[in-house]
Each structure stands twice: as C-alpha cells, then as structure tokens.
Amino acid sequence: MTHILLVEDEDVIREALTKLLSKASYQVSSAADLASAQGLLGLEMFDLVISDLRLPDGEGIELIKVLSDTPLLIMTSFASVRSAVNAMKQGAADYIAKPFDHDEMLLCVARLLRQRQLERENQQLHQELDQRYPIEGMVGESPLMHQICRTVERVAATDTIVLIRGESGTGKELVARAIHKKSGRAQAPLVVVNCAAIPEGLLESELFGHEKGAFTGALTRRQGLVEAAHGGTLFLDEIGELTPAAQSRLLRVLQDGEIRRVGANESQRIDVRLLAATHRDLEAMVAQGEFREDLYYRLRVVEIAMPALRQRREDITPLAEFLLDKASRRLKSPARRLDESAVKALLAHHWPGNVRELENALERSVILADGEVILPEHLALPSSEAPDTAQKTESLDDYFRRFVQENQLSMTETELAQRLGISRKALWERRQRMGMPRPG
Numbered sequence: 074m075t076h077i078l079l080v081e082d083e084d085v086i087r088e089a090l091t092k093l094l095s096k097a098s099y100q101v102s103s104a105a106d107l108a109s110a111q112g113l114l115g116l117e118m119f120d121l122v123i124s125d126l127r128l129p130d131g132e133g134i135e136l137i138k139v140l141s142d143t144p145l146l147i148m149t150s151f152a153s154v155r156s157a158v159n160a161m162k163q164g165a166a167d168y169i170a171k172p173f174d175h176d177e178m179l180l181c182v183a184r185l186l187r188q189r190q191l192e193r194e195n196q197q198l199h200q201e202l203d204q205r206y207p208i209e210g211m212v213g214e215s216p217l218m219h220q221i222c223r224t225v226e227r228v229a230a231t232d233t234i235v236l237i238r239g240e241s242g243t244g245k246e247l248v249a250r251a252i253h254k255k256s257g258r259a260q261a262p263l264v265v266v267n268c269a270a271i272p273e274g275l276l277e278s279e280l281f282g283h284e285k286g287a288f289t290g291a292l293t294r295r296q297g298l299v300e301a302a303h304g305g306t307l308f309l310d311e312i313g314e315l316t317p318a319a320q321s322r323l324l325r326v327l328q329d330g331e332i333r334r335v336g337a338n339e340s341q342r343i344d345v346r347l348l349a350a351t352h353r354d355l356e357a358m359v360a361q362g363e364f365r366e367d368l369y370y371r372l373r374v375v376e377i378a379m380p381a382l383r384q385r386r387e388d389i390t391p392l393a394e395f396l397l398d399k400a401s402r403r404l405k406s407p408a409r410r411l412d413e414s415a416v417k418a419l420l421a422h423h424w425p426g427n428v429r430e431l432e433n434a435l436e437r438s439v440i441l442a443d444g445e446v447i448l449p450e451h452l453a454l455p456s457s458e459a460p461d462t463a464q465k466t467e468s469l470d471d472y473f474r475r476f477v478q479e480n481q482l483s484m485t486e487t488e489l490a491q492r493l494g495i496s497r498k499a500l501w502e503r504r505q506r507m508g509m510p511r512p513g
C-alpha cells in the first residue's frame with residue numbers, strides 16, 4: 074500500500090487530509106512538527122511526504138535533507154507562494170496553495186506518485202542495462218563484442234590514438250563516443266568530423282582553420298575543428314578521405330602537439346586525443362601512395378576491428394529488441410514485439426549495411442505495423458536474399474551490384490540507400506567507384 078507522511082500543525086487540516094487520503098486508499102502517518110516528522114522518516118519508508126511550509130519548529134522544506142528519492146509536496150498559503158517557489162528550487166517536487174479543494178490535492182498526489190513510479194522503473198531499467206551492457210547504448214552478447222567492450226574500457230583510461238575499422242554501420246562512431254565518454258576528457262568536447270562529408274577543397278581549412286586572406290574568400294580568421302577539440306577528443310571518421318595536405322598537417326599535430334592554421338606562419342600548442350575510423354583498406358592506400366605511411370603507423374597504435382553483423386549472428390536478436398524499443402520510443406508509438414517469424418527473417422538476412430540497416434528495418438516495421446506484433450512483411454527486407462546458398466560467400470561489392478541492379482528501377486536512390494544501410498552520398502560514391510552510374 075502506498076504510504077504517505079503528512080506534516081501539518083493545524084489539527085483540523087491534518088485530520089481532514091488524513092481522512093481524505095485514507096479514503097483514497099493511501100496509508101497515512103502524520104506529524105504535527107518537523108522534529109516528529111524527522112523521527113518518523115528515520116523509522117519508516119514513505120512513498121510521498123506532504124508538508125506544510127511553516128511549521129512550529131522550522132520550515133517543511135528542511136525535510137528534503139533527510140529524504141533521498143521520496144518526493145516532497147509543500148503546502149503553502151497564497152501569501153507565501155514566493156517561498157513555495159524557493160522550496161521547489163531547493164528540491165521539493167511540487168507545491169499546492171491553500172486553500173485547495175480535495176480533488177486538486179488528490180490529483181496532485183496521484184501525479185507525484187506516478188512520476189516517482191516512472192523514475193524508479195527507469196532507474197531499474199538503466200541498472201539492468203548497465204549490468205547487461207557495460208557500455209551505454211552498446212548492445213552485444215557475442216564474444217567479439219565482449220572483447221570490444223573490454224578494449225574500450227582499457228583504452229578509454231589512456232590518451233592513446235585508436236583506429237576503429239570496420240564496414241559501414243558496424244558501430245564505429247558508437248565506439249568512439251564510448252571511449253570519449255569513459256575517458257578523463259569526458260567533460261571536454263568530443264568533436265566528430267566526417268572527412269568524407271567535407272568537400273575536398275575545404276577540408277584543410279575546415280579542420281585546421283585559416284588566417285584572414287589565406288585564400289580567396291577567407292575574409293576573417295577562423296578556428297578549425299581540430300582546435301575546437303582542444304582539451305577533449307577529436308574523432309575523424311572516414312580518415313582515408315583526408316587529402317595529402319590535410320594528412321601532413323594532422324601528422325604534425327600528432328608528432329609535435331602543434332597546429333598551424335592555413336596561411337599562418339606560427340604554430341600553436343594543442344592538446345587533443347585522436348580517434349579515427351575508416352572502412353577503407355588503408356594498407357592498400359599506403360601501397361598505392363594515397364595515404365602517408367608515417368601517418369598510418371601513428372594511427373594504428375591500437376586498432377579496434379568492428380565485426381560485421383553477419384559475423385556475430387547471436388547479436389541480431391538482442392540488438393533487434395533494443396533497436397525496436399528505441400524506434401518505438403522515438404516515433405512515440407506503443408511498445409511492439411517481434412513475432413517468431415520476424416526473428417527468423419532477421420536471423421536469415423545477410424545485413425550488408427550492418428547495424429544501421431537493422432535499425433532502419435526496425436524503424437520501418439514500427440511505421441508499417443498496425444498492431445503490437447511485428448511480422449516479416451513489416452520489416453520489408455530485400456527479397457533477393459538467399460543466405461543459405463552460395464551467396465554466403467558473395468563479396469559485399471557483388472551483393473551491392475546485384476541489389477542495385479535488381480532494385481534501382483523500382484526504388485528511389487534514398488530508398489536504395491536506406492535498404493543498403495548507407496547514406497545517399499555513400500551510394501553515389503560506390504556507384505562511381507563500381508562504374509554503375511544511376512540510370513537516366
């Protein structure tokens with residue numbers, strides 16, 4: 074039974090309120106002053122404390138010091154609404170001005186109790202998640218993911234450069250964020266830069282900043298993104314896309330801890346921790362002279378290789394449940410549940426777009442499903458899949474080529490990219506690289 078402590082010095086009000094709350098099926102204990110209330114709080118657990126602001130031996134708000142997460146509702150007279158507001162600033166959950174009618178009081182009590190219940194459930198859920206998944210928001214029960222979590226914990230405590238490798242959508246950025254969050258730099262900024270998203274001509278000045286007049290259009294002096302990460306962490310995603318000039322400047326930052334803006338003669342000291350990610354074959358890029366070898370060796374002090382989702386199938390179900398819940402919350406839809414047939418379809422899929430593709434499929438299912446249960450048709454996975462055949466050994470490029478050829482006439486580029494779990498830009502780039510331009 075919900076237990077309420079009522080603290081009120083006026084006998085008539087205390088008795089009337091006790092009657093009202095008891096009638097509403099709450100268990101009520103009462104006290105007429107601060108000292109007896111404090112005594113009761115030391116002896117029993119309460120779900121809510123309702124207290125008058127002015128008590129003979131002090132202010133009701135003082136009870137906040139002995140309450141941990143029990144909400145405190147302050148009763149106050151109209152004349153002292155200002156002090157009620159102050160009470161809220163000190164941590165009271167709400168206040169109610171006297172005289173109040175009975176319904177008003179009951180509604181207020183019900184709302185505070187519901188709020189507390191939700192907070193408790195939330196806390197419990199977080200505790201369970203923390204126990205199951207030590208890195209916030211990173212779900213994975215496979216030995217491969219456990220190993221990655223251990224590495225994240227270990228490298229987070231250091232200032233080491235970490236190179237995170239893996240196919241698109243495997244969670245490289247998530248790992249970078251986890252390392253920053255668990256590091257001593259967590260209170261300082263994490264600056265995330267997707268090198269592939271910055272036009273080549275702007276890359277150097279965006280990253281390293283420029284002096285006024287450094288190039289046409291440089292009307293003012295500007296700080297770069299590397300400088301913005303001073304004291305914190307810089308995450309360079311798609312580091313394989315850095316131009317040779319940007320590679321040289323970055324090497325200088327790593328070697329000497331100095332940064333020089335484009336067009337500047339002087340360097341300045343900088344303190345950043347670098348995390349980098351790529352889905353590209355940096356060794357091949359070094360061999361072809363596209364990536365500086367010295368930078369490559371600096372980057373790979375610690376490497377984290379993110380496994381493709383198809384290499385850790387035991388993660389598919391827990392990830393799907395987590396992402397379904399996340400999508401339902403985001404889309405403010407009621408909770409959904411995966412039918413067994415949908416789980417089977419998820420387990421059978423090849424997941425070329427990895428966790429991002431899974432996330433998109435589940436979001437789609439939340440939108441398409443009418444009821445509580447998610448069926449395979451709501452996931453709308455590409456039908457061309459036949460994972461138990463020779464396609465198991467099909468390379469990603471072959472899969473991409475086949476998927477695009479089969480679906481490009483019936484889908485828009487956005488749909489194609491979504492189904493493949495990549496961005497539109499990545500789809501365009503891959504089309505160029507593979508000589509498969511978009512049909513006119």
Ligand SMILES: Nc1ncnc2c1ncn2[C@@H]1O[C@H](COP(=O)(O)OP(=O)(O)OP(=O)(O)O)[C@@H](O)[C@H]1O
Nearest residue numbers: 210211212213240241242243244245246247428429
């Ligand atoms: N282990 C995981 N648990 C929960 N969510 C995950 C996990 N891995 C990835 N995700 C989610 O999948 C999506 C893609 O992840 P992320 O952006 O980190 O991948 P990426 O490898 O950096 O992709 P890209 O190379 O395309 O930038 C994100 O929404 C991320 O939150």
